[in-house]
Amino acid sequence: MRKIIAVLTILTLSLVQMNAAIAQPPPKDPNNYVPGLGDLMGSLQVQHGKLWFAGSQENWPLAAYTVDAIKEGVADMIVLRPRYKRESIVEMLRQLTAKPLEDLEEAVSEKDSELFIQAYDSLTEGCNVCHRSHDYGFIEIQRPTAPAWTNLRYRP
Numbered sequence: 001m002r003k004i005i006a007v008l009t010i011l012t013l014s015l016v017q018m019n020a021a022i023a024q025p026p027p028k029d030p031n032n033y034v035p036g037l038g039d040l041m042g043s044l045q046v047q048h049g050k051l052w053f054a055g056s057q058e059n060w061p062l063a064a065y066t067v068d069a070i071k072e073g074v075a076d077m078i079v080l081r082p083r084y085k086r087e088s089i090v091e092m093l094r095q096l097t098a099k100p101l102e103d104l105e106e107a108v109s110e111k112d113s114e115l116f117i118q119a120y121d122s123l124t125e126g127c128n129v130c131h132r133s134h135d136y137g138f139i140e141i142q143r144p145t146a147p148a149w150t151n152l153r154y155r156p
């Protein structure tokens with residue numbers, strides 16, 4: 001009987017330990033830092049802002065570079081942070097950004113200012129549609145009114 005109690009106690013204790021291990025978040029490994037969705041969105045905001053000034057000043061090489069950075073930012077989100085509050089945001093990310101980014105690429109390669117503005121606004125609307133549908137309607141993205149980064153020359 002004593003033996004059985006001892007075995008049961010050990011079993012119970014190890015179960016408690018296992019549970020504790022499961023409940024704890026994985027330790028943060030500084031060599032494997034994964035930026036949060038908010039961090040990735042922050043860099044998207046920076047690129048979105050730069051793109052406006054690059055495109056409206058017809059600095060097409062800079063605009064092309066920035067469109068590419070936005071595409072990479074979206075691709076990073078899909079790989080690194082595909083979920084928000086456990087729900088996949090992958091489809092929405094793709095659906096809301098693919099067409100505007102494609103049009104922006106076309107605008108840049110054709111040096112088409114009118115298409116640039118149209119595609120830029122539709123990308124911006126894509127940002128806001130997703131924010132609204134995740135209760136972040138107060139994070140409203142718009143055309144920037146002044147460049148946030150004045151150490152970068154936008155004029156070609």
Ligand code: HEC
Pocket residue numbers: 036037038039041042044045048084089092093096097123124126127128130131134136139141
């Ligand atoms: C598929 C959905 C989705 C799309 C598309 C999207 N966002 Fe977001 N965004 C979110 C969510 C969800 C949050 C809140 C993230 C958090 O706080 O963890 C967020 C937060 C943000 C924030 C606040 C970040 C911070 O912590 O300061 C900025 C800025 C932002 N987004 C910019 C953009 C821009 C610019 C675009 C478009 C180019 C965009 N987002 C497109 C879902 C989206």
